[in-house]
Amino acid sequence: MENNNTNTDKENKEVTPIKKGEVVLREHSFDGIQEYDQRMPNWWLTILWAGIIFFFIYYVVYYTLGTVPTSKESMDARVEAIEQLRKDALQKTLDSLDDDIFVNKLSMDAEFVAAGEEVYMGSCVACHGADLKSNGGATARPLDDGVWHYSDKPMDIFTFILKGTPADSTGYKMMRMPPWEQLGPDKVAQVTAYLISKNKKDFEKFKK
Amino acid sequence: MSNKKKEPNLDSVTTINEDGSKLIIHPADVSGRFTTLRRITAVFLLIIYVVLPWIKINGYPAVFLNIADRQFHLFGITLFANDLWVLFFLISGMAFALFVLSSIVGRVWCGWYCPYTVFLDHVYRRVERLIEGDAPKRKKLDRAPWTAGKIVKRGTKWLSYVIISLILAHIFLAYFISFPELWQLMRAKPSLHLGEFYFILAFTAVFTFTFGWFREQFCIIMCPYGRFQSALTDDDTITVTYDNVRGEPRGKKRKDQIDTSIGDCVDCKRCVSVCPTGIDIRDGIQLECVACSACIDACNDIMVKLDRPKGLIRYDSRNGIDTGKRKILRARTYLYGVFILLGAAVLAFTLYKKARPFHAEVSRFTGASYISNDDGVRNIFTFHVTNKRRGDVTFTVSGSGSEEIQFSEVAPIVVSELKTKSFTMGVFTTKADYDGSKDIQFTVKSSDGSEMTLDATFSGPNKHMYKRPKEEEVE
Known part of the structure; x- marks a missing residue:
């Protein structure tokens, strides 16, 4: 490619004015291909260099020196904080509950019991039946026959629903009830109150 | 210039x-x-x-x-x-x-x-x-x-x-x-x-x-x-x-x-x-x-x-x-x-x-994939329904499959706007009727008329092993 009026002459410092349509090409040629003598925009080069320097600083700070917690570390810390909050909430609920409160206060509270019924209808019906008869005992222990297999104390029932039936038991028809703590301690308390309200006779001994 | x-x-x-x-x-x-x-x-x-x-x-x-x-x-x-x-x-x-x-x-x-x-x-x-x-x-x-x-x-x-x-x-x-x-x-x-x-x-x-x-x-x-x-x-x-x-x-x-x-x-x-x-x-x-x-x-x-x-x-x-x-x-x-x-x-x-103006999905309840005993075979499924519209919407779920498969009753569920509710449903068939794993379908209907069909599998034990009388050989 012809190249005239170039001002890449290094010895001659004079710059010839560039006319319209003219191109400044660099001297070297690779297989007949030449380069424009044009710098990249400065902002582009600045970002490139800043990016490279930032990469080195970032790598050293995060992965070598360990001065800043890595994403895994900060995630683990957050999960731990959430677990602690969950434990505290559960402890708070447990502290406010006992057999006496269940029988004499919570199971008498119509709103609390109604909430418990809603939880029951959503989660417990599949095995224990809408009528608490557990499909005639086919799928789970009936909840209205006066028999409380593991324990008839309200707090124990609360714990069985929360954590599942005891690990060392063989279960009913070879299956133990799974834990329901994903509902949260409040909902489990509501369901327990609902069950008590449906079986008032069985809890007479706790009545005041 | x-x-x-x-x-x-x-x-x-x-x-x-x-x-x-x-x-x-x-x-x-x-x-x-x-x-x-x-x-x-x-x-x-x-x-x-x-x-x-x-x-x-x-x-x-x-x-x-x-x-x-x-x-x-x-x-x-x-x-x-x-x-x-x-x-x-x-x-x-x-x-x-x-x-x-x-x-x-x-x-x-x-x-x-x-x-x-x-x-x-x-x-x-x-x-x-x-x-x-x-x-x-x-x-x-x-x-x-x-x-x-x-x-x-x-x-x-x-x-x-x-x-x-x-x-x-x-x-x-x-x-x-x-x-x-x-x-x-x-x-x-x-x-x-x-x-x-x-x-x-x-x-x-x-x-x-x-x-x-x-x-x-x-x-x-x-x-x-x-x-x-x-x-x-x-x-x-x-x-x-x-x-x-x-x-x-x-x-x-x-x-x-x-x-x-x-x-x-x-x-x-x-x-x-x-x-x-x-x-x-x-x-x-x-x-x-x-x-x-x-x-x-x-x-x-x-x-x-x-x-x-x-x-x-x-x-x-x-x-x-x-x-x-x-x-x-x-x-x-x-x-x-x-x-x-x-x-x-x-x-x-x-x-x-x-x-659909709602979202529904079904998955098997956590635990064993089926429960089987002398009464029959049972599966439990969990549903999650999300209401994507304004106002409360009531949903009903029904199941269908073959005639022998029974679905437990689920009361209509009310979901408030943009919320998700979960509930369970049991699917059961007697030992005599059990005929191996079957494809079943659940239909979720919303009170505003739209419905969605979800596919699932009713799973159970091997038909012949399950029905084999206890003391006898398989014929």
């Missing part, structure tokens, strides 16, 4: 100097039909951008992209994370529409509708014009030493940019957190919502830098739309074109001079001085040209003064100028039409299959 160190040419970008620094160009004032039309379009678009997060449709802002809660409110419907397939159609649809538009009218999106141009040309440049005056005045100010007057002018200009950028950043944020939330956060301490505060700081800086200094560099260098123009435009694409057949060869002549050996272009260079991207449209269709039509209005101005017909620069295609025939409907356009129909058909089918 222009203060450029070099004249625009096809081999370099005017606004990038040889040493890499930016050549700041000051487009001259221009007025005319297209400028007026552009202004009206821009005002219209600005109103839309500002007002969209304000208008409430169905109780939520018209556009509210609540990323924090993964709920996207668009003009009355709410999309959840499990509606991501809509995004596929949205993005590919928009991209394809842009392709079709580009092949027919080139970069018309850039000069007329792009939010970048709307803010740059019709907000920031207007402010600059107000404070620093027209192009000759601004060029003079560039060259002037730093006097008190220059400091005041420049200071006021950049302060105005920062204030406008602040306002724009807040409106932008409102698209993601909604205006009511924005008012609340503005009245609270920044430390309580550092994420949003940094967002505002960052975007104010970005807008100020971009619309105050970077300007046309984005359109020329960064915007991908500009980059694939060369692949999409062809000789029938209608865009801002100089009629070189009529205009060449250039020559200066007076109004009443009739010399047919010279073309209509008098080399007044008005088209170059008004160009915001610093090109000479007479060199032909170029990548930098954003179809802002300033050169059309500028040239028409001059043509009128010289008693010549307008349209030396006009919206036309290469073939239109060479042969006088504009072909908008060509093989390519027909093909695009076919693809659009195809895409529309796929979209319609997917909507029919998947679009």
